[in-house]
Amino acid sequence: MLEAVLCDMDGTLVDSNALHAEAWSRTFAHFGIVVGFDEALHQIGKGGDQIIPTFVSRESLPRLEKPIKEYRSSLFHREYFNRIKAFPGSRELLLKMRAVGLRIAVASSSEKDDLEKLKEIAGIADLVEKETSSDDANQSKPEPDIFQAALDRLGVQPAEAIALGDTPWDIEAASKAGVPTIAVTSGGWTEEELLQAGAIEVYKDVHEISEMFTKSRLNRREVAA
Template structure:
């Protein structure tokens, strides 16, 4: 029996991946780095510590990493955060987990500040057993730190948990923590891409997973 589901948020419970990509695009442009939105979107799911090195050469990184991340945070919170919406049936899915005796936990590369806003957007109050954010781990996804931290807080062994995420980085990070991942395509990745990354099954979004809850890996 699965005891806990370690849920990503961006692109999984809220529709925000493209908004994050836009915010990064603005921030990079401010540093004189012009990027295509889709190239950035494919990196969303990683924390800034892992995303910035994809686009910034090593010899510039020490100079721009911190100000770039700070500017991106400002751009997102002032210009994009108010546009984030919950994905269909996100709250109902969390309620169903509780009814099934499965502990919902948040395992996100988002900041604690953004996490607080997301919880209000979805209406998660009283539904989440534990949570970790980028502030609780030295390394962001695809490193396992965030998943390992939330498992420790829950007191649940990896074999008794599953992860839920929308990117290959979720599956990679959870896998390194010894946890299998259910994938959803709501963040822009295809079923084929998520399966190739290690997801054991993939759904269109959490609404479809809720609809097929009884036959999903959550109940096996």
């Protein structure tokens, strides 16, 4: 029986992936590392612990990892965070989930303090029962730690949950935790890419899921093995 939905935040409920990508690209440039916008965009969904080693050599990582994290965080909060907007339909979709008895957890690679603000931006703070952030994980997505923590906090089994995300990293992380994923293309990945990554359904955005809710797997109380 489907009991819970584990929702990603960035690129799924709020329109922030392009902002994150630009901030990462600028950050790497500051340290003399060339990372294009598209390269950065296709890393969004991971946490900094996964993104930085993708572009920084193993030899330089001990010296650069902390300064890069600190620079990016400062830049993003100073120039980008206040530009984040909710995707239309975010609150409406979660209201429909609650109406059919589903419990909701947010499972995000964002830091805890940022996650609280993002819930307010999305207008969903009163609808979310539990949440997990990068602070709750030894490793961020695509490792399963964040989704596993969400399952544990809700007290549900993987077979009783569905994840909602926008990147292959969400799908991979959820799959490692034993949870199937419904995906949206609003984060910058194509339907084909998300299906190839293992998504069980793909929609344009959360508004489309809300409009098609009665036909969605979210409106069913059983999750196929």
